[in-house]
Amino acid sequence: MEDEEKLVCAENCPHLNKINNVKSLEPKADEYQKLSNMFKLFSDETRLKIICSLLKEELCVCDLCELLGLNQSQVSHQLQLLRNSKLVKFRREGKQIFYSLDDEHVELIIQMALNHILEEEEKNGML
Amino acid sequence: MEDEEKLVCAENCPHLNKINNVKSLEPKADEYQKLSNMFKLFSDETRLKIICSLLKEELCVCDLCELLGLNQSQVSHQLQLLRNSKLVKFRREGKQIFYSLDDEHVELIIQMALNHILEEEEKNGML
DNA sequence: TATTCATATGATTACTTATTCATATGATAA
């Protein structure tokens, strides 16, 4: 810790107590990774639209294509990511495959984020 | 709609009612974009760590560097993104600049996502 | 059992985003 490259400001960074406080409360490394992976799934507009569509209805791939105006390959690739992360489940019915959400937190997370957006819009609209 | 390239499965996709139902409830286009932008901010591990650190304490840039083991440029660049999206605010005190969160939803969103992660872990640990 | 339909997958390309390095800015202190 002493001969390492100095990162802290000045000789005696006045905030070491803060740093230690934060450090003790922080999620651990692998949780950060899982969190960021989860948010990554929501961060692509196409995937987000797919997720939101599935919030309300079980849908087959072609329904999603039609609904979102996307081609089949695009939708399937994104569904693959969602599948791999266990965010959606699916069932086969004849030739079609129906996707639905496999998580109860998703709706809450999106709702929170939407609340944030709407509040921002209000704030800006009112100034 | 008739001479467009056909996206819907078969001649008579049986789920047009579903599609219309979903369509009527969906967030609008610009909201999707804002949502995905918001999630994009959380989707980078470095940024996420910065955000989580600021959940608990107002911190200066060099505190963040020290805490997260990152170089100053990395942290400043990411803070710039957070600033641009109005997710953090900052104040100058002498040579140092202190950052803090400027949003009440952030903690909730991360907490939800963390709940999801933990539940997944439990599920897998128990099988 | 050959054909069609719905979906999945692999490989390539195009795009986006983060990291790095060098330098600029703005405040303080010598």
Add this chain to the structure above:
DNA sequence: TTATCATATGAATAAGTAATCATATGAATA
């Protein structure tokens, strides 16, 4: 009023991700 410290910023490169296109799979039907 120059030197130093904390931070910001720009440009270049590197890394990661999505779109596209071609093809594969697996079920149903003729």
